[in-house]
Amino acid sequence: xxxxxxxxxxxxxxxxxxxxxxxxxxxxxxxxxxxxxxxxxxxxxxxxxxxxxxxxxxxxxxxxxxxxxxxxxxxxxxxxxxxxxxxxxxxxxxxxxxxxxxxxxxxxxxxxxxxxxxxxxxxxxxxxxxxxxxxxxxxxxxxxxxxxxxxxxxxxxxxxxxxxxxxxxxxxxxxxxxxxxxxxxxxxxxxxxxxxxxxxxxxxxxxxxxxxxxxxxxxxxxxxxxxxxxxxxxxxxxxxxxxxxxxxxxxxxxxxxxxxxxxxxxxxxxxxxxxxxxxxxxxxxxxxxxxxxxx
Numbered sequence: 001x002x003x004x005x006x007x008x009x010x011x012x013x014x015x016x017x018x019x020x021x022x023x024x025x026x027x028x029x030x031x032x033x034x035x036x037x038x039x040x041x042x043x044x045x046x047x048x049x050x051x052x053x054x055x056x057x058x059x060x061x062x063x064x065x066x067x068x069x070x071x072x073x074x075x076x077x078x079x080x081x082x083x084x085x086x087x088x089x090x091x092x093x094x095x096x097x098x099x100x101x102x103x104x105x106x107x108x109x110x111x112x113x114x115x116x117x118x119x120x121x122x123x124x125x126x127x128x129x130x131x132x133x134x135x136x137x138x139x140x141x142x143x144x145x146x147x148x149x150x151x152x153x154x155x156x157x158x159x160x161x162x163x164x165x166x167x168x169x170x171x172x173x174x175x176x177x178x179x180x181x182x183x184x185x186x187x188x189x190x191x192x193x194x195x196x197x198x199x200x201x202x203x204x205x206x207x208x209x210x211x212x213x214x215x216x217x218x219x220x221x222x223x224x225x226x227x228x229x230x231x232x233x234x235x236x237x238x239x240x241x242x243x244x245x246x247x248x249x250x251x252x253x254x255x256x257x258x259x260x261x262x263x264x265x266x267x268x269x270x271x272x273x274x275x276x277x278x279x280x281x282x283x284x285x286x287x288x289x290x291x292x293x294x295x
Contacts, residue, residue, distance in 0.1 A: 013234015021253030029215035043191035045220025050184020075186030078168025093154020106247035108166035131280030132248025
């Protein structure tokens with residue numbers, strides 16, 4: 001039998017993966033809003049979401065900001081650091097190659113989880129995440145991929161992206177006493193840093209259409225905001241290796257959503273990737289079927 005608490009937390013974390021699948025599609029509807037400005041807007045919405053939740057519960061917001069320095073450092077490193085590096089990767093390297101390198105983070109989460117107390121990496125965890133990686137690579141077949149040394153800074157940033165998010169995710173497990181509500185504070189600081197970077201390096205461009213505003217609102221409540229709260233629950237209380245395997249569903253589902261909205265063509269690569277990623281997620285989640293009830 002499975003531990004119901006661990007299973008529920010894993011499913012909550014999987015909801016974050018589903019939300020991230022909508023990131024690319026929603027971003028295409030935001031218009032010419034600069035990247036750092038978009039990051040500042042979405043993180044601000046996420047912080048306001050947390051603030052509204054605290055006020056609705058009648059809680060003092062300052063209570064959720066009294067955190068150890070280690071928690072603040074990890075939260076800002078993960079949320080702001082990852083997104084800043086991701087935008088650098090997209091600026092200095094072709095998006096296909098940058099995305100492919102960036103999606104090493106699920107594999108790294110599974111590998112790093114073996115270093116956590118009480119966790120053990122089994123063969124089906126490794127096999128599941130490798131199937132997912134293979135499926136993701138299939139999605140890029142047929143596209144022009146060339147790791148030109150001239151794009152080395154962008155490739156380095158993409159590798160740093162993968163390590164940043166995987167390290168943040170796994171180390172969150174080492175801070176079980178830091179409540180998920182703290183994500184609201186991390187988002188607030190990340191928003192301030194993004195607005196600062198925007199003021200220094202970008203020209204402000206506000207959305208001109210209602211659809212663009214709605215897309216940004218959806219991003220802040222979902223894949224670029226609310227999903228971080230769900231992921232925190234999954235990382236701290238769920239099956240971290242199963243979530244690492246499931247995470248490869250994000251690029252596949254993202255591709256399927258783009259196809260559904262007419263922003264691409266259905267190909268054999270998508271079908272094969274679907275089979276590989278689903279098989280990898282099922283295999284990598286083997287512990288959810290093997291766990292005994294917690295004592």
